[in-house]
Amino acid sequence: MVSRRVALTAAGVGIAGVAGAAAVGAAMMDEDRSPAAASPGDAVPFYGEHQAGIVTPAQDRLHFAAFDVITKDRAKLVEMLREWTAAAARMTQGRDAGLLGAVGGQAEAPPDDTGEALGLPASGLTLTIGFGRSLFRDAAGVDRFGIADRMPAALEPLPHFPGDALRPEISDGDLCVQACANDPQVAVHAIRNLARIGFGVVSIRYSQLGFGRTSSTSREQATARNLMGFKDGTRNMKLEDTDLLREQLWARASDGADWMAGGSYLVTRRIRMTVETWDRTPLAEQEAIFGRDKGEGAPLGQAKEFDEPDFAAKGADGEPVIAKEAHIRLAHPDFNNGAHLLRRGYNFVDGSDGLGRLDAGLFFIAYQRDPRKQFVPVQRSLARADILNEYIRHVSSGLWACPPGVTGDGDHWGRALF
Numbered sequence: 001m002v003s004r005r006v007a008l009t010a011a012g013v014g015i016a017g018v019a020g021a022a023a024v025g026a027a028m029m030d031e032d033r034s035p036a037a038a039s040p041g042d043a044v045p046f047y048g049e050h051q052a053g054i055v056t057p058a059q060d061r062l063h064f065a066a067f068d069v070i071t072k073d074r075a076k077l078v079e080m081l082r083e084w085t086a087a088a089a090r091m092t093q094g095r096d097a098g099l100l101g102a103v104g105g106q107a108e109a110p111p112d113d114t115g116e117a118l119g120l121p122a123s124g125l126t127l128t129i130g131f132g133r134s135l136f137r138d139a140a141g142v143d144r145f146g147i148a149d150r151m152p153a154a155l156e157p158l159p160h161f162p163g164d165a166l167r168p169e170i171s172d173g174d175l176c177v178q179a180c181a182n183d184p185q186v187a188v189h190a191i192r193n194l195a196r197i198g199f200g201v202v203s204i205r206y207s208q209l210g211f212g213r214t215s216s217t218s219r220e221q222a223t224a225r226n227l228m229g230f231k232d233g234t235r236n237m238k239l240e241d242t243d244l245l246r247e248q249l250w251a252r253a254s255d256g257a258d259w260m261a262g263g264s265y266l267v268t269r270r271i272r273m274t275v276e277t278w279d280r281t282p283l284a285e286q287e288a289i290f291g292r293d294k295g296e297g298a299p300l301g302q303a304k305e306f307d308e309p310d311f312a313a314k315g316a317d318g319e320p321v322i323a324k325e326a327h328i329r330l331a332h333p334d335f336n337n338g339a340h341l342l343r344r345g346y347n348f349v350d351g352s353d354g355l356g357r358l359d360a361g362l363f364f365i366a367y368q369r370d371p372r373k374q375f376v377p378v379q380r381s382l383a384r385a386d387i388l389n390e391y392i393r394h395v396s397s398g399l400w401a402c403p404p405g406v407t408g409d410g411d412h413w414g415r416a417l418f
């Protein structure tokens with residue numbers, strides 16, 4: 001649906017805060033809250049019942065950052081979250097991050113915005129915040145900000161899975177922000193400006209750039225491919241699956257943490273692929289590993305991408321057509337107590353590793369109502385038997401409570417929590 005909001009933003013509200021931008025912003029809040037932008041340059045509404053960037057049709061680019069909170073002062077942290085919210089509301093609508101106005105300002109002070117997104121459109125930017133377990137209670141059990149009793153049970157630490165090679169310095173964190181956009185410069189600008197605004201309160205623990213979304217989160221999107229060359233996201237939970245989203249994506253007050261009602265839990269995993277070994281693996285073996293053909297993405301034994309897999313079918317040799325250890329069998333809800341995930345991952349290539357290999361893989365992102373019932377059993381089943389494990393290694397992990405959306409004036413990220 002093309003709403004008035006979309007038409008107005010398509011007219012080109014640049015980041016410099018051209019005349020009338022504020023009025024346009026206000027109009028956007030009141031009108032259509034459809035989660036999708038009509039074209040890649042458009043703005044996605046920031047305000048709403050749920051945070052944008054979860055069911056929003058996956059944009060092409062990612063800049064994900066995890067932050068450590070470096071102050072002990074609760075009031076400073078809350079004030080920064082308030083400032084972050086204001087900046088996020090502006091940047092997602094294609095405006096500058098500044099709280100005081102456009103770039104420039106006083107002659108001796110640094111500008112209110114770093115400037116590299118000046119003149120660029122909103123580019124579908126979404127900013128999604130999450131709170132890590134260590135924000136509530138540090139490793140020594142100390143209640144850092146007086147919120148330990150509000151920690152959701154669903155933030156229970158993920159167990160160790162066979163094959164995990166996690167590096168602590170690129171895992172976990174107190175806060176995370178997922179920036180997704182159709183222009184990498186816009187996503188990078190957003191994270192950079194949040195880090196700048198948070199100076200003295202937070203510092204970046206690690207960050208990850210991603211490209212080429214590996215999931216579709218709407219039936220209107222074509223399925224993209226991961227770096228193994230396979231379509232990824234075919235059987236993902238999607239924006240149109242409203243009953244399933246209610247059941248398996250959005251947390252409820254009755255789940256235990258009332259401030260999380262309408263929020264969702266995020267699991268991030270940086271998964272390194274040994275692409276050089278994969279590239280020497282015969283096609284038939286690659287297809288057996290996933291249980292799908294590479295060209296069309298159809299389940300083995302079927303013709304079309306969206307055909308249902310038949311896990312009971314046997315070939316002439318009496319063996320299952322989709323192997324017992326195939327990725328799509330082990331990850332399928334039928335074999336995991338009905339568990340679904342909303343996957344939203346991105347490809348990454350971070351140069352090479354000095355040994356002639358690309359440092360490449362999948363930055364896995366999955367949202368769900370309760371990781372203890374969703375990510376954990378699915379990953380247990382994959383870690384135990386997935387043939388894909390010969391070609392991948394999980395090197396970082398994060399678990400985050402992403403609160404509900406910000407509803408408008410006076411509300412801010414973390415308000416219900418603090």
Ligand code: HEM
Pocket residue numbers: 226228230231232233234235236269271273290292327328331332333340341361362364375378379382392
């Ligand atoms: C399905 C790739 C890791 C959960 C798929 C598919 C591909 C794929 C190609 C089939 C198309 C689709 O339905 O999306 C990969 C790669 C991974 C990886 C390359 C690692 C580098 C994971 C992890 C999880 C996971 C860590 C969760 C713990 C799923 C689920 C499905 C799926 C739930 C859909 C199963 C179904 O209902 O048919 N994956 N995946 N994947 N994957 Fe993965």
